Amino acid sequence: MTAPLTIIGSGMAGLGLLRQLRQLDPARPMTLITADSGDDYSKPLLSTGFAKRLPPTRLAARSALEVADELEAVVRPHTRVEAIDPAARTLKIGAETLPWSELVLATGAAPAWPFRVPEAIAGRVFSVNDLDDYRAFHAALEALGRPARVAVIGIGLVGCEFANDLAAGGHAVALVAPEPAPLPRLIPEALGHALGEAFREAGMALHTGRTLAGLEAEGEGVAVGLDDGASLSADLVLVATGLKPRTALAEAAGLRVSQRGIHTDRRLATSAPGIHALGDVACVEGINAMYVQPLLASAKALAKTLTGTPTPVAYGPWPVLVKTPLLPVVALPPARVPARWRLEGEGHDLTALAEDEEGRLLGFALTGRAVRRKVELARAAPPLLG
Numbered sequence: 001m002t003a004p005l006t007i008i009g010s011g012m013a014g015l016g017l018l019r020q021l022r023q024l025d026p027a028r029p030m031t032l033i034t035a036d037s038g039d040d041y042s043k044p045l046l047s048t049g050f051a052k053r054l055p056p057t058r059l060a061a062r063s064a065l066e067v068a069d070e071l072e073a074v075v076r077p078h079t080r081v082e083a084i085d086p087a088a089r090t091l092k093i094g095a096e097t098l099p100w101s102e103l104v105l106a107t108g109a110a111p112a113w114p115f116r117v118p119e120a121i122a123g124r125v126f127s128v129n130d131l132d133d134y135r136a137f138h139a140a141l142e143a144l145g146r147p148a149r150v151a152v153i154g155i156g157l158v159g160c161e162f163a164n165d166l167a168a169g170g171h172a173v174a175l176v177a178p179e180p181a182p183l184p185r186l187i188p189e190a191l192g193h194a195l196g197e198a199f200r201e202a203g204m205a206l207h208t209g210r211t212l213a214g215l216e217a218e219g220e221g222v223a224v225g226l227d228d229g230a231s232l233s234a235d236l237v238l239v240a241t242g243l244k245p246r247t248a249l250a251e252a253a254g255l256r257v258s259q260r261g262i263h264t265d266r267r268l269a270t271s272a273p274g275i276h277a278l279g280d281v282a283c284v285e286g287i288n289a290m291y292v293q294p295l296l297a298s299a300k301a302l303a304k305t306l307t308g309t310p311t312p313v314a315y316g317p318w319p320v321l322v323k324t325p326l327l328p329v330v331a332l333p334p335a336r337v338p339a340r341w342r343l344e345g346e347g348h349d350l351t352a353l354a355e356d357e358e359g360r361l362l363g364f365a366l367t368g369r370a371v372r373r374k375v376e377l378a379r380a381a382p383p384l385l386g
Helices: 012-024 043-047 064-071 119-124 131-144 157-168 189-201 248-252 292-306 368-380
Strands: 005-008 030-033 060-062 074-076 083-085 090-093 096-099 103-105 109-111 149-153 172-177 205-208 212-218 221-226 231-234 236-239 243-245 261-264 275-277 282-284 320-322 329-332 340-346 349-355 361-367
Touching: 005 012, 012 030, 012 064, 012 292, 043 131, 043 157, 060 064, 064 074, 083 248, 119 212, 119 221, 119 236, 131 236, 149 157, 149 221, 149 231, 157 172, 157 189, 157 236, 157 320, 172 221, 172 231, 189 205, 189 349, 189 361, 221 236, 261 275, 275 292, 329 368, 340 368, 349 368, 361 368
Parallel strands: 005 030, 005 103, 030 074, 103 275, 149 172, 149 236, 172 205, 261 282
Antiparallel strands: 083 090, 090 096, 109 243, 212 221, 221 231, 320 329, 329 361, 340 349, 349 361
16 A cells, blocks of 8 residues: 655644645545644634634534545544654554655644643633634633633734734733733834734733733632732633744654754755655744745645645745734734834834835834735835745
8 A cells, every 4th residue: 555645733734735735636645643633724713713702613614524525635633643753754653653655744833831830720821822722712711601801921923813802802801921012023112012002992901011920829710920029810811922833753753953943945845855844833944934825835835846846935025914903913024134124104003114224125014004005015025935
């Protein structure tokens, strides 16, 4: 029997690649292995579901069984790969040793928790990075039977999107982070302050410039201690302190990895023959772009490569649309540190242009009505990976 092309991971990267591959090759044996449920869903919907009061069943487009039937592939949910043998082209699952013809690592990234959570409150502290996480957090909110007090730890992209969504869903939200303003890695501080003002106007509490001192049980809730001695009372805590590529499996197999992910070339090939990496876990020629458009472009290019047409991936100048309806935000982070940020506009309608020494556009950030300029500016910006 011919060994299958095997994909590890069922997020947007893994399932997207499987779908692209099946379009190009209707007969090749393919297996997808995933540690989670394997349901087909759109990850960006995770941070819009609470405002719409969507139960987890509404987010899943297809079950793992339906995916297997539709794409004529073997899908193994709730299955954890323990080891990869690149030389023998096998992988190990418990007592099983499974052969593969080519292997794609689409293991994604895991939430990075920079603090310890006491066991007594472990059931009240969450992160939401996949549909299974959403199920757990949604169940905890429903169990309260009333609007919740939610402390969101982190004011990056994920923290801000969930804060906006939870507030729109009627919950009381408090944000805690050491940075002075929201979205510190995406937009200049002045624009971050504009978003912060919009959040405060909507009733959120922002504790910026504060680090977490600790979490403790407080009745049926959680006491969130801050470094200035203050304490916030919350029913639930949502941790949004960043993501770390899941590289342990690749590292144990001897592949070249770093904190930025599994290193690949432009064809998404790793340092081991026959093994590719895709999505949030991949560091493509030094670039780890954890956004939807680069992921989709990578899946499309890799599908062509794996079906006989070697295709290097290219990342265009794709702006990031932040899902914060309280104040629309669009950003195209520059690939390198700019010589300056040039600010334009007033109030909440701001434009920030990242420029090099010669005044050439490297990236931009937009808030409010200025987001209308996103297409115009994207056309003028250089590609992230040309």
